Amino acid sequence: MTTRLKGIGAHAVLLFFAATxxxxxxxVLLNSVKTNTEIVRNPLALPSxxxxxxxxxAWTYGEFGTGFLNSVLLTGTTVVVVLTCSTLAGYVLAGKKIRSWPVVMVYLTMAMTVPVQLFVFPLYSIVAAVDLLDNPMVVGVIIAAINIPFATFLMRTFFLNVPRELEEAAQVDGVSTAQFxxxxxxxxxxxxxxxxGVVVGLNAWNEFLISATFLQDPDQQTVTLGFLSMNGTFSTELGAMxxxxxxxxxxxxxxxxxxxxxxxxGIASGSVKG
Incomplete structure (x- = not known):
């Protein structure tokens, strides 16, 4: 009976958090199909x-068609660059294949603690100097560089869970490192x-500071910037927002x-070793 009550209590807590x-x-869904008058009158009521x-x-004035294309380019570039770099770096660091791996780990730890705001203006000067402003793929590379330290730590954890005997057996069979x-x-x-990929992709899709700094051309802005551009024009049109x-x-x-x-x-299996 006690076990059953504990189970009911646990489910009740989970249902509360899910509802929250x-x-x-x-x-948001309810008010998106209501008129502005109905929203102001009672945002919790069902629409007439x-x-x-x-x-x-929203689609027209937020220019979401162009914004979606730019967001896909930016997010896709970020995910590809992060997965490529973090996978290779995680494999090397997990196998301690370089003598300076502790130094690299310390550097990655420090990189995660430094606020990105410190690099915005120097990066802007460099990107503007090489005439690469208003390019979603370039912004994707910048966002990827910000996410690589965290992604490398996470991928290293996954590689630590792979038995070392597997690589030794592959070497005996003559398998190259790239093939392995x-x-x-x-x-x-x-x-x-x-x-x-999912965590980094979500961060890149919702990113604002870097995108707003390097994408000033309306034709190159992401869907996030397109939505925020509606704020001034449609701040009173709650339904459109x-x-x-x-x-x-x-x-x-x-x-x-x-x-x-x-x-x-992935999170569960990656938390076994650190």
């Missing part, structure tokens, strides 16, 4: 009539790759829901 997390999303004009307005990493290690650490917010978060929410099992498994 889902309530804002439900409120469903209207999708808010989505049309590509055909043997990457399938084993796939949960880690998915976890890093709610619809824009829903358009902004819907893709990342769908991707996270689709891959959440892999992310949870």
């Amino acid at each position: 997390a889902l309530f804002p999303l439900a409120l 009539t469903f209207t999708f004009e808010n989505f049309v307005t 990493v590509w055909h043997v290690l990457l399938p084993i650490v796939r949960p880690g790759l998915i976890t890093v 709610m619809a824009g917010a829903l358009i902004l978060i819907a893709p990342v929410l769908a991707i996270f829901v689709a891959l959440q099992r892999y992310v949870v498994d």
Whole structure:
């Protein structure tokens, strides 16, 4: 009986936290199909009539069509660069294949603690000097550099869980390092790759400071900047703002829901060793 009561209590707590997390999303969805008058009157009430004009307005004035393309380019570049660099660095550091690996670990730790704001102006000067402003892929590389230390630590943890005997057996069989990493290690650490890709991808999609600094051309701005540009014009049009917010978060929410099992498994398996 005591065990059953504990289980009911645990489920009640989980349901409370789930409701707390889902309530804002439900409120955004509810108000995105209501007129501004209905939202002001009672944001918690059901709409008298469903209207999708808010989505049309948000999509048009937020320039979400161009913004989505730029966001995909930026996020895709970030994820590819981070996965490539962090995978190779994590493999080397996990296997202690260089003598200076403790120094590298200290450097990565320090890199994660330094605020990115310290590098914005020097980076801007360099990027402007080589005429690479207003390029989403360049911004993707910059964001990737910010995320690589954390991703390297995480990938190193996954590689630490791979038995050393596996690599020794591959060397005996004459398998090269590149073949071993590509055909043997990457399938084993796939949960880690998915976890890093999702976490870094979400950060890149929602990133504001770097994007706003380096993407000033409206035709090169991301969907996040497009939504924020609506703030001044549609600050009183709550329905359009709610619809824009829903358009902004819907893709990342769908991707996270689709891959959440892999992310949870990856975090769990990557926490065994440190």
